[in-house]
Amino acid sequence: MSGRSRRMTLPSLAGRIDPIFKPATKPTSDPAHSAAFIFLHGLGDDAEGLENIADQFQKNDKVSWMSWVIPNAVEDRDAMTTAWYSPSLLTPFAPSRPELEEEEDEKGLVKSAAYVESLIDACVKKGIPPNRIVLGGFSQGCALSLFTDLTSKKYSGRLAGIVGLCGYLPLAGGARLQHLRAVADLPPTHGDVAIFLARGKGDSLIPKRIWNMTLKGLEAFDATSIEEHEYDGGHTISGPMLRGKVES
Known part of the structure; x- marks a missing residue:
């Protein structure tokens, strides 16, 4: 019964499958003492592809006061699959020029970031403070999480943390992110929001060059609270990655 009382009203949009919502297994009496994790899937996937991870946490009584919001991307006509934005080729070697x-796809990123903001809005409306909301994702979901955290006029620098798995920072190579922050009246530096980044050592879809550009790009915003790890494996979420286990 208490689980039903904790359900929140999430945005429902035409053309987009509604998010999966998994209420806290042990909800707190005060929503301000609860938490939420908005978990974004990768290119070509959907919310059901990540639901098992939330189930594992809840089954093992991990962060039982936390609700999970797992949204769905829409179908991208150019990519002919589900995508948060039109993907671009991430090459291991920089072009000659x-x-x-x-x-x-900056326009697609901005549009999806606005949708993510609406999910955060729903959590806040339910009484969960922004500093108890974690935003994260896998691959494109990681990229969108970092982009939203850096450019959101409402929530940049205010969330509990960012979790990025096997992903990267979009628009890391130029000045567009700083421009978007300036347009949103955000300061040039990021703040103290904790960022956890992880990748597989053999990840060919997110090459090491792109990983290094991500770290350098975040450093440009003075994002000092970064914990980054590389794990055995490729472009996939592993057990050690989920546990945040440090591997030598």
Whole structure:
């Protein structure tokens, strides 16, 4: 019964499958003492692809006061699959000239970030403070989480933390992120929001060059509260990655 009382009203949009919502297994009496994790899937996946991870946490009584919000991306006509934005080619080697670097889908990122903001709004409306809301994701979901955290006029620098698995920072190579922050009246530096980043050592979809650009890009915003790890494996979520286990 208490689980039903903790359900929140999440945005329902035409053309987008509604998010999966998993209420806290042991909800607190005061929503301000609860928490929420908004978990974004990767390219070509959907919310059901990540639901098992939430189930594992809840089954093992981990962070039982936390609710899970797992949204769905829409179908991307160019990519012909579900995507938060149109993907660009992430190559292991930099092109001979910077202008040859494939252009990223800034418009798609901005649109999806606005949707993520609406999910955060729903959590806040339910009484969960922004500093008890974690935003994270896998692959494109990681990229969108970092982008939202850096550019959201409402929530940049206010969330509990960012979890990025096997992903990267979009628009890391230029000045567009700083421009978007300036347009949103955000300061040039990021703040103290904790960021956990992890990748597989053999991840060919997010090459080491892109990983290094991500770290350098975040450093440019003075994002000092970064914990980053590389694990055995490829472009997949592993047990040690979920546990945050440090591997040598």
